[in-house]
Amino acid sequence: MDVIQKIHSVYPEMTKKQKSIADCLLESPEDISYITLAQLSQKTSSSELTLLRFCQKIGYANFLEMKNAFREYTQSMVKLLSSPQYFVPDATITDINGKSELLRQICREESEACKEFFSSLDLISVISAAEAIRAGKRIFICAHNISHVLAEFLMARLQLLYFDASMIDLDNLEDTENKLEQLTPDDLVIFIAFPKYYFPLGSIAKLAFSRGASILTITDSISSPTVQYSKHLLLCHTSTKVFYNSLTLPMALANLLLSYLVIDLGPDYHSRDLSNAPEKSVE
Numbered sequence: 001m002d003v004i005q006k007i008h009s010v011y012p013e014m015t016k017k018q019k020s021i022a023d024c025l026l027e028s029p030e031d032i033s034y035i036t037l038a039q040l041s042q043k044t045s046s047s048e049l050t051l052l053r054f055c056q057k058i059g060y061a062n063f064l065e066m067k068n069a070f071r072e073y074t075q076s077m078v079k080l081l082s083s084p085q086y087f088v089p090d091a092t093i094t095d096i097n098g099k100s101e102l103l104r105q106i107c108r109e110e111s112e113a114c115k116e117f118f119s120s121l122d123l124i125s126v127i128s129a130a131e132a133i134r135a136g137k138r139i140f141i142c143a144h145n146i147s148h149v150l151a152e153f154l155m156a157r158l159q160l161l162y163f164d165a166s167m168i169d170l171d172n173l174e175d176t177e178n179k180l181e182q183l184t185p186d187d188l189v190i191f192i193a194f195p196k197y198y199f200p201l202g203s204i205a206k207l208a209f210s211r212g213a214s215i216l217t218i219t220d221s222i223s224s225p226t227v228q229y230s231k232h233l234l235l236c237h238t239s240t241k242v243f244y245n246s247l248t249l250p251m252a253l254a255n256l257l258l259s260y261l262v263i264d265l266g267p268d269y270h271s272r273d274l275s276n277a278p279e280k281s282v283e
Helices: 003-013 016-027 029-034 037-044 048-057 063-081 096-120 123-135 147-160 173-181 201-210 248-265
Strands: 139-143 165-167 188-193 214-219 232-235
Touching: 003 016, 003 063, 016 029, 016 037, 016 048, 029 063, 029 173, 029 201, 037 048, 048 063, 063 173, 096 248, 123 188, 123 214, 123 232, 123 248, 139 147, 147 165, 147 188, 147 248, 173 201, 188 201, 201 214, 214 248
Parallel strands: 139 165, 139 188, 188 214, 214 232
Antiparallel strands: none
């Protein structure tokens, strides 16, 4: 029985105050993976002693044990909700001509998507995002699933330009929590989110926002979970008729960001005095 099921099972027996706490936890269970007992006390307007009694009511010895149960629940939901979607032809194609024609169709769709993207791209938004990267003392990149490929590329290229850029390991919720706690208003957090969205991203962005960090989101839709907390937003689509989501446009957008940084920094970028920058990794 997971933590949500445990709460539901004893809910009828709870006091009015305990039901209020339960309602708060059930409304946004992913949040509990990243907050402290003191923060939950403030969020629920409850004393820490009342919260400890609530933990015991649902079968946990203390807050940390309950928090770990919420982490396990969150990770199980991630696996369920972040499963990839693949393109599969409507019918099995056996002849070479049919396969070639399908590839030509995919090429046309990718080409048209690129033309439409570049013709309508707001370069001012790209420049603003690039300048936010340059202004960040530290840059943390958050991505999951297929978006992680783009995040690794962006991180490696930023390190080549001597930026202090690193990934937040979203599969390690404890590491995620620790890095979020270290954020300052001088930092920039880049969220890269494409369908299927990693559902805890909204809570992670909310916490980063509360720490005062600037937020840049690269995504395909304004309904993406981190958009509401983002100071900078870059939109590009990934839905074309290819195996899994296409990264053609997001990769082009990342290249534009990096190109502007190179233009802005000039040929002597390597001589910048950034004592905290990580050692370059050559890709």
